[in-house]
Amino acid sequence: MSKVPVGPFHPLLEEAEYFELTVDGETVIDIDMEIGWMHRGHEYISEMSSFTQSIYLVERICGICSTSHPLACVHAIEDIDNIEIPDRARYIRSLVGELERIHSHLLWLGLAGHFIGYDTVWMWAWKYREPVLQMMELISGNRNHYGMMRVGGVARDVEPEKLPELHKHLDMIEEKMKMIAKIANDDPVLKKRLKGVGVLTQEDARNYCATGPTSRASGVRGDVRKDDPTDAYDLVDFKEIVLSNGDVYDKLVVRVLEIIESVKICRQCIDKLKIVKGSFWNKVEQVGEGEGCGRYEAPRGEVFHYIRSDGTNRPIRHKVRAPSYVNIPTYEASCKGISISDALITLASVDPCYCCTERSMKIKDVHNKEVPDLLTLSRNKTEKIRREIND
């Protein structure tokens, strides 16, 4: 047995995470993880800031979920005083939330392609992600960190002259997503590489309390947008995507289908914005005493915010539960027993904002053979399958 350290810095992306895979030859026996590299004390800072500042702060918990956290936060604050929001604000909130889901899933799709050696998928997915960011820039003025949420409504309106352009981009995204869904359905290499890999059974998904696409791919129903509809989600028509196998392939398909559903929601919101006129913000002078919970279905699962207020302008307790925190422990169930070349894509399949794992360190296994790094192993396997299929 030997241990393969992964992280805390891996060359290609994002967050610092540390994983330790225990391997016997090529089989993963155990996995251990260490978190805390990203801890900045949001809850503590939030208790020293006013409610308006808190929204700005929670937006910076995660750059990809930068609508989900503020949205859950304003839901929590509105829950304290049962503040009603105007209809126009509902549609704008859902529109921004769904656009964020599209860009997050596309981002994941690209990275997943990169891990299994399909760099073309990476470039394509990120190319199609670019119009989503343009739409966000059109609506909010910034590519990321939109600053759209505000207690009692939204911070800025979506002007009617911007709506046709949004439609144009959405058409393009839907067309390309259908193309990608077709590729996923047709490509024999992709199927062989992802089907039956890193299976998270329905029982395990329940036991580990997985949320979001991770649990829905395993056949566990659960989508905050359906279960506890806020904003415009009870006013629009969309499907909850639930598949049954729980492998990486199903997680990919869930995300691709969710993008198509999100496009549908966006279209309905835009159409409604043409009809529903009026204010986009109810002025809120003060938040009373009490406590409130806010939930929202982030791209990765359920985001939960709890806020307690003592009647001043600051929360005295602010608790955040992010989806990745419950999804990451499912590795224990899905990674054990699989080949190390599949470990990378299985770790990535949860979309934990963490990915590539190249290291300059050389690892030796029990037979004293050198084990190359995870990315090379993963890509070699795809190459091997491709060769087999071509022969």
Added chain:
Amino acid sequence: MGWYNKRLAKSLWVFHVSGSPCNNCDIEILDLLTPKYDLERLGIKLVGSIRHADVLLMTGVMNKKIAPRIKKLYEQAPKPIFVVAVGSCPASTITFKKSYNRVEKIEDVIPIDMYIPGCPPKPEAMIEGVAKLIGVLNG
């Protein structure tokens, strides 16, 4: 080492390290590689190891747990290495000023040559920043 810097400026190899950011700057850095911006046409390449890098891109406020690791990483780098801090976090710590878990001063951990402010900076701003760095290296 003026002549050396001029050689470096022709093709900068960049290593990216995240010191407790919110991911946004990191994703925008990755976005630079993809078809819309395509930094590789300017000879700038993102590399997988600090030992190959000429520029270290750093993001985030840097918390106390990650600081020793970043210091170690900086020490492993072949010198001269130019550290570019991307985003408002390293430049001004923005909303994390009151955090108990950030290092007092990032400059005490590693020296920083250049800041690109913005939350997150637009890809165009990052390209301009790197272009300015090339200008400085050329003298």
